[in-house]
Amino acid sequence: MLDIKFIRENVEAVKKNCVDRGVKCDVDRLVALDKERIKLLQEVEELKSMKNSLNDLIKSAADQNERKEIIDKGKEVKTKLEIKEPELKSVKEEFEKLLLAVPNMTHPDSPIGRTDEDNVEIEVYGEIPKFSFSAKNHEEIMKKLDLADFERAAKVSGSKFYYLKNEGALLELALVNFAMEKLFQKGFVPVITPDLARNSVIEGIGFSPRGEESQIYNVENTDLSLVGTAEITMGGYHMDEVLPEEELPKKYVALSHCFRTEAGAYGKHSSGLYRVHQFTKVEMFAYAKPEESEKLHEELKNIEIEIFRDLGIPFRVVDICTGDLGGPAYRKYDLEAYMVSKGGWGEVTSTSNTTDYQARRLNVKVQRADGTREFAHLLNGTAIAVSRALIAVIENYQQEDGSVLIPEVLRKWMPGGLEIISSKK
């Protein structure tokens, strides 16, 4: 969420930002409610102040008559409070709801646009493969090589689930190990996070656990949901903490499963592994001092570039436009790998600088050497989203005879340094 003080002083800029991002929020109403809230707050506090002073009086009350008088007065104040406090509460509730709907401000260099069509390509790495044969999509290849079983997964769990089998299963582990090792060597702290989190934490990150827009699975009879990303568990990790500035930036590389309902997401571009209900992801997450977050965001982006260059996959880097940023991001870059099944680019990573937007809700602060405190900046970025990375690897490394080469960097994580996946028959 944004600082209400900032909104008060920058109403027009905030409104313009909402329009740029294509987010509907009633800033005028919010500001009006803010005034109303403060007025009621002052009234309530004045009554409470009176209550407290009566409290002091009664202690020194001489006789029973005097006591009774004070108690009667106190009852009067109580009655007034019983009217005013619910008023304040309901204004506050609406105020907070509106405040949470206001998206983060946007980096001045983020391209202005409405949809992903307006995202701006910054760089392209690698050559799009020219197959001398009719290239297959990963679904066909994986079925043929028995690397995945979608049919039985449908039987057991439903559509958009999958079993990874044989080298498919091993490849997931190799990708995870490859990413974890690289990030560990870069000084990131490896973490394996819970796959479930409290709804309050999920909301703190800026996801909505309930409602028709929700992408989140709730666990019945609990206050828990399956996480859609380790961003949730890692953002919650230091919530309600004050981090000394000398400890920043704190950089984590977190492994979790990710669960998404993907409600209504059907169509040819979501077949196979592209859009699934469950996948494994290695996620980078960082807590930073405000002045260093932009630089760190570039660093996360560069690590993603390094990972996909190492994997030898052609991809491009995209600067996400205002309308496609979502609520919390100040700026966001995606990496899109070339995918046969998409006939073009498909998103494989995403890195966001959320500045203090998430930190304010999660209450994560920086303790400065001079004693002052301010909200930290939180950043996240995909290292490897296994299902999407698998698509990119398998489709780009397929051979004419139907086999699939294993990227050089993954071989050390494959049993026997396996170099190629070929048909068993």
Add this chain to the structure above:
RNA sequence: GGAGAGGUGACUGAGUGGUUGAAAGUACCACUCUCGAAAAGUGGCAUACCGGCAACGGUAUCGGGAGUUCGAAUCUCCCCCUCUCCGCCA
């Protein structure tokens, strides 16, 4: 899952209805003393919000929420968390 115990400021730890935002100690900061350090002494030391140019004033916060009361850290209820024992398991 069952049975207990407990959650108070950076930490230890008093406090069972009214001068308790909170004793005391530790830690920390400043000063005094000292050639310097230690020790000792003196003072300071929470956060958020509201009002105010400021000085400052007000409100809230003793795990969270609701309640009883003129008044709650203290009483009641619900929830969360931690610890111990038992059960169950990977």
